[in-house]
Amino acid sequence: MLEARELECTRGERRLFSGLSFRLGAGQLLRVAGANGSGKTSLLRIMCGLLLPSAGELRWRGRPIRAEREEYSRNLVFIGHLNALKDDLTALENLQVAAALGGMPTDAGRMRAALDRFGVAHCAELPTKILSQGQRRRVTLARLALSPAVPLWILDEPFSALDVGAVVELERLLAAHLASAGMVVLTTHQEVQVVAQAEQRIDLDVHTAVLLAA
Amino acid sequence: MIRALGWVLRRDLLLAFRRRGDVVNALVFFVIVVSLFPLGVGPEASQLRNMAPGVLWVAALLACMLSLARLFAPDHQDGTLEQMLLAGEPLVVLVMGKVIAHWLVSGLPLVLMAPLLGLQFDLPADALAVLCVSLLIGTPLLSLIGAVGAALTLGVRGSGVLVALLVLPLYVPVLIFGAGSVGATAAGTGAEAHLLLLGGFLALALVLAPWASAAALRIAME
Numbered sequence: 001m002l003e004a005r006e007l008e009c010t011r012g013e014r015r016l017f018s019g020l021s022f023r024l025g026a027g028q029l030l031r032v033a034g035a036n037g038s039g040k041t042s043l044l045r046i047m048c049g050l051l052l053p054s055a056g057e058l059r060w061r062g063r064p065i066r067a068e069r070e071e072y073s074r075n076l077v078f079i080g081h082l083n084a085l086k087d088d089l090t091a092l093e094n095l096q097v098a099a100a101l102g103g104m105p106t107d108a109g110r111m112r113a114a115l116d117r118f119g120v121a122h123c124a125e126l127p128t129k130i131l132s133q134g135q136r137r138r139v140t141l142a143r144l145a146l147s148p149a150v151p152l153w154i155l156d157e158p159f160s161a162l163d164v165g166a167v168v169e170l171e172r173l174l175a176a177h178l179a180s181a182g183m184v185v186l187t188t189h190q191e192v193q194v195v196a197q198a199e200q201r202i203d204l205d206v207h208t209a210v211l212l213a214a
Numbered sequence: 215m216i217r218a219l220g221w222v223l224r225r226d227l228l229l230a231f232r233r234r235g236d237v238v239n240a241l242v243f244f245v246i247v248v249s250l251f252p253l254g255v256g257p258e259a260s261q262l263r264n265m266a267p268g269v270l271w272v273a274a275l276l277a278c279m280l281s282l283a284r285l286f287a288p289d290h291q292d293g294t295l296e297q298m299l300l301a302g303e304p305l306v307v308l309v310m311g312k313v314i315a316h317w318l319v320s321g322l323p324l325v326l327m328a329p330l331l332g333l334q335f336d337l338p339a340d341a342l343a344v345l346c347v348s349l350l351i352g353t354p355l356l357s358l359i360g361a362v363g364a365a366l367t368l369g370v371r372g373s374g375v376l377v378a379l380l381v382l383p384l385y386v387p388v389l390i391f392g393a394g395s396v397g398a399t400a401a402g403t404g405a406e407a408h409l410l411l412l413g414g415f416l417a418l419a420l421v422l423a424p425w426a427s428a429a430a431l432r433i434a435m436e
Contacts, residue, residue: 074302082293100221101301
């Protein structure tokens with residue numbers, strides 16, 4: 001469903017990777033691995049359409065993602081390494097704004113249920129600036145619990161700053177999403193167990209090595 | 215679409231309300247700059263009346279520019295802007311919501327404050343009314359043009375000075391016709407022509423500026 005052909009990414013003078021192709025179908029997990037600075041985040045941003053690849057293209061259901069940007073955006077959830085929370089808004093308000101931007105209903109009951117999945121329902125009325133790093137990450141991840149119907153999840157280091165309980169909860173959520181024919185792309189440095197029918201792996205270090213040899 | 219615009223507007227107004235200090239800063243700046251002029255120039259009524267339109271308009275323009283740095287930069291820093299680019303709604307609509315919020319928070323208070331400050335300059339009642347109308351048309355224009363400048367300089371070091379350089383040339387016609395309308399009323403020639411031209415600029419900016427800002431934001435996020 002998501003298909004990449006011969007992607008190449010150049011940041012400044014440096015070529016991060018090139019000739020990167022993959023196909024991601026329903027129920028599949030794609031792990032992007034690589035050392036720091038190997039271009040994992042750039043690849044994920046290219047997949048979201050935030051960054052233009054210097055060569056190659058991405059197709060969603062057979063059509064270039066640039067052609068129907070809003071339509072494609074409605075089919076994906078992106079969680080970057082920034083939490084995308086406003087410090088002065090409460091956890092609930094942050095989640096409501098995120099849901100509204102994603103075109104989802106914003107009733108408080110649904111929001112609280114999502115926060116509860118990540119054990120931060122008691123923080124719903126607190127401004128996120130007073131929450132701990134881990135709690136803020138949990139509030140951000142609650143967006144996933146809101147979006148089971150959105151097929152493509154693109155997650156940049158989703159497990160960072162989480163404690164054991166939250167890691168287990170997230171693993172469970174990802175497995176459930178994959179089992180219901182969702183797609184997940186993620187980068188992580190932690191050893192996490194996500195059950196998937198099919199798993200692919202892109203190792204950007206290998207791509208870089210090929211580039212250096214060429 | 216309207217729903218997303220409403221949420222962005224609501225969000226930005228809520229944020230402005232929780233950070234009232236920032237909003238009050240620009241307003242206090244406006245009041246102080248305008249109030250210092252009669253003290254510095256002297257209390258001669260005819261002289262004050264002549265310079266009032268220019269002083270009020272320049273101060274409003276600078277106050278508006280002060281707040282441009284807060285339009286996109288905080289959202290850029292915490293990643294919420296990224297999420298807006300990935301929203302299922304056209305970015306133009308979301309940008310429009312942010313511009314409306316910016317005007318309500320930093321433009322409208324200036325409009326409401328202006329007649330009071332105009333009294334310090336011994337402006338007659340009809341000139342005060344025209345001043346209000348010209349600011350009412352002109353300040354949304356400042357927000358719209360400013361949004362393009364703020365989007366273009368997003369993430370650039372020393373963006374404050376750069377915004378001023380980019381935006382000021384475009385602010386000049388607004389200033390000329392805005393201040394000119396008040397001056398024309400005082401001179402007895404009528405302000406319609408000036409106000410109509412300002413209205414024309416506003417219509418043009420309403421169509422073009424959100425598109426330009428949205429395009430600039432996409433480039434800035436790459």
